[in-house]
Structure formats: C-alpha cells, structure tokens
Amino acid sequence: MSQFSDEEIKHLGDLSRIRLSDNEIHKMKDELELILESINSISEVSKLDIKPTSHPLPLTNVFREDEPENSLTQNEALSSAPKAIDGKFMSPKILGEE
C-alpha cells in the first residue's frame, strides 16, 4: 500500500527547492512512508474540539520603540556572499531559457 507516488515525492522536492535524483526519490518514498505509518495515529486528534497550541508560552504584541538601531554595514552584509557585484548580491537570472 503506497501512500506516495514518485511524482508526489518529486513535487515535494520542488516545493522545498531540493533537487532529487531518481534513486533518492525511491529511497525517500519508502522512508517517508515508514515514518508516517508510525505517526498516523495522531490524526485521531484532528476531530477533537480542542484549541491548537502554536507556542507553549505565548506572548503577544512584542514590539520595540520605532527608533533606528545599528544594523550590518553593506560590506558586512555582503561579506559571506557567494557572488556579489557593485554592493549587491548577484543571482542567476530568475526566468530561464524557454
């Protein structure tokens, strides 16, 4: 009984921006299935009328005064850049060849 298809795994890879080889897709499919099998019982809880908790000690409206503070200089911010030009991060083009 297969919960996932190869296409679904590839799609998850695309959504996560992780390129997967065919072998990796197969391996991932088997392993994710095993993991989900073990934790599927958790869906029993979805029907219960309970308020979900996103943070164990919730704080609200955590703001600071709207006053300028120090930030990284442009050089500092670029210092780890894989590629930088003219004070900007250099990125490969966004639209590919068609």
Next chain:
Amino acid sequence: MRDLIYKSASELNELLKSQEITSKQILDELYEHIEDVDLKIGAYLRLSKDEAYKTAEEVDNARTKGETLPELAGVPIALKDIVVTKGIETTNASHILEGWIPQYDATIVEKIKNAKMPIIGKTNMDEFAMGSTTETSYYKTTHNPWDLNKIPGGSSGGSASAVSAFEAPLAIGTDTGGSIRQPAAVTGIVGIKPTYGTVSRYGLIAMASSLDQAGPMTRSVMDSALLQSVIQGHDNRESTSLPDFNPDIVSATKDGQKMDLTGKKIGVIKELHGEGFDKGILDNFDKSVSLLKDMGAQIEEISMPSLKYSLGAYYIIMPCEASSNLAKFDGMRFGLRVEPKDIPITNESMMMETRKEGFGWETKRRILLGTYALSAGFYDAYYMSAQKVRTLLIDEFNKAFGKVDALICPTSPTPAFDLDSKFDNPVTMYKQDIATIPANLAGLPAGSIPNGLTNGLPSSIQVIANQKEDEKVYYYLAALEKAIKFDNSQNPYYQTTKGEI
C-alpha cells in the same frame, strides 16, 4: 601534570577568584589534553585558541589589578556549532555552511563574552541538530568517552563528549526534542533545558522555533546553575524571550543540596516506566526513587495518556517548523552555492542544486516531511492535530503539577548503543527521544543527571517541572546528585594526578 582539567567550573571559579591559578593555566592544560584525546573522541570541530587566550589574558590582568569580575570569569567554555560566533567559523555541522564566518554574535555569546569566559572552540553535532547520535554531522563522528564504539548521543554529542572527557569544564548545547538531555544521559553528565523563552534564541541557528532552547552541559548541577545564570534573561531582539524571568537557580541548587525533601510530592510518569525502557535503566531509576523517599519525599504514580501522541506530534511539528526555517539556505546571501551543470542555470535551479549538494540525507528527509505535512489537504490531519496534542499535553502536565511538585522518569530509554547501528526504520532512532520530547512540546524546564551504570555505561534520571519552575528542577537534581554520589572514576578519561591515558 594536569589537575585543572578534572575540576568542576565552580572549583575553577573559586581558584581563579583567590588568584591561586590563572585562566591561561586552565587553557594550557585543556588544549594539551584536547590534543592528546580529541583525535579519538572527535568532540571539537574547531578550536578558537587566539580568542580564548586573549580573553584569558584580559581576565588574568584584571584580577592582578584587583578588579571585581563576573562569576565564571576566566572559566573556559565550549560552544555547540549551532551557536553563531562572530569571526569564528560556524557551520551547524552542515556542508551548506562550510566556511561561513558570521558577522555577529548570538546573544548568549555576548553574555558569555561579558562574563569573560574564554571560548575553547566549537563542538560537533548532528547536522542542523537533526539526530540523536551526532552521526549526521557532515564533518566527523564523535565517540562516547565511556566506550569509543558507542554514540555520544545527539544532537549536542560534541558538547557532551567534550565535558565528559574533560576537554571542557562547561559547554553549551541546544535542545529541541532532547538534544541536551539525551547526550548528557548517555555520556554521564548533567544537561538542563530551561523553560522555553528563558534563554534568548537570537543567534542560535533555528531548527524548530517553538521548541528550541539553549542550556548548560556540565559535570555538576551547581556548574549548570552558574552557567544558566550567565546565559538566561530577556532579550529584546528575540520575540519569544520571556520579559521578566531570571530564576535563582544557584540558590535553589544550594537548597537542594541540603537533601531535606520532607513533605515534597514527586510523580513517577507511568507511561515512561515500562515498555521500551531497558531493564538496567529502570533498575537504576528505581534505586533513585528509593533515595528520594529516604530524603523524605512522597512518591506517587502519575498517568499521562496523551504521551502516546507526543512522538507523533514532535515528528510533525519539528519537521514543519524546520522546513520553514531552512528555506533561508538558498545559496544566495551566504553559505554554499552550487550551479547545475546539466540544465540551464536559473535562480531556482541554482537553489535546487545548492540544497541538493549542501544538505545531508536526514535534513532533506525532515524538510520533505515537513513540507508534506503543511501542504493543503494534509495540514489538518498532521500539523493542526500536532498542535492539538500540545494543548492536551499542557493540560495533562498542569493537572499533574496540581498533584505533585515535580515529575521524574529515566532520561533515555537505553544506554549508549553502537555507532553505525543500521536501523531499518528511522522511527527506531526517533524513539530515543520518547522521554525528552514532552518537555519541549509543553515548554517545560527539564534536566538530567547520571544516576548509575548499566553494563558499564551511564544511566540517567530526568526531573521535569512546570513552566517557569526551573528552580524546582535544579532543587531536585541537586538533592539527587548528593544522594546518588555518581562514581565518575569509572570514566576511562578520569585521572586524578598524571595526565596519562
């Protein structure tokens, strides 16, 4: 001759204050010892000798001038490589951050620097803190000092081994599902996770933002109390940082050391004392329970049925939050960038290739799992359910703490197992965290101390208290520590006089 490496941080603190020793002397001995043993243990990814000696010099000079210095000034510390350190390479044990030199310090590093504690180096860990054995590190394997063929635990295995093998008097670890407490448990040291929000997460590379917390890893409860006192406190750069919470855990530790628990009620968690737990672990746990009774405590069994959902809830919430947090590693502004060679290079194809090359298998697996659980159609069944489990657990814990002062259970279901154990099902590994996960889900303070040996390997006991009751965790751990008198002389790296192994 090396004496100083075997001393606790508290002892070193006193010797430094009375000027019987210098911080430089401690560093000299530590670095010599690390050179002797770390090739076998593999606790450290890199050492920061220049920075450390500079801090030691400042401290030693200030002392001779009679200046008053903060507690622990001059006591060296190791930092898990998840902690961002300005000017010192920080990798999170991943290929994707290889060579990254941060431009800023984590808040806890600022605090450690203000306390003038020399930073010895950065310790090994599971990549992106994903694991319970430190084996997913891109760079090296860390070995358990008690038996080099065994795991040091994870994800803070490097920090645990460093402290256990006397390569550091203190270390920082981080804990999302047990990553301080479980390595502490299998290496026979003290590891404590504070209440969520006690220690600032600013500058800790985020794994699961609603679960992560940094904490001390040490060889005594007092050492942990002293270290947590340095790193805790509100940080206005961190929006989950509790506004006004500075527990006096040093006093709580001193109180606990008096060993008088008359009238105190302690609960043994029923679901964490039976199936799935090694017999040797349970036997030692029961002995610890007897010691608590000897000190006057009343022991009650507390059942928490929702615990059966906690592993599932954690292995949904953590990958979901991590899948979001790890989106920033995209080859754009820092870290690794890899361009594909067989398809056109675009912004997107570069990201996909970079993350393919840069992330290890466990990391990819958890990102994909999280992406799946958050996707339309599955969000309710998985992520929403997991968040409901959190509510159930918090309620059950609140009810339990209405009856008892603190809860106890073994920290790890088994002692350290072999490195390179190939489990067919990933979940077998995930079950190592069964006793530690609940405290993260509910934001509770929890700590572990060694309570004996089983087949020559350390076993441990965990104390859990309600939110913001960190003082109780330290109080009970301190009492237990005195009562148990854990015999560290069985530790292969323990030597009283000569530094020969």
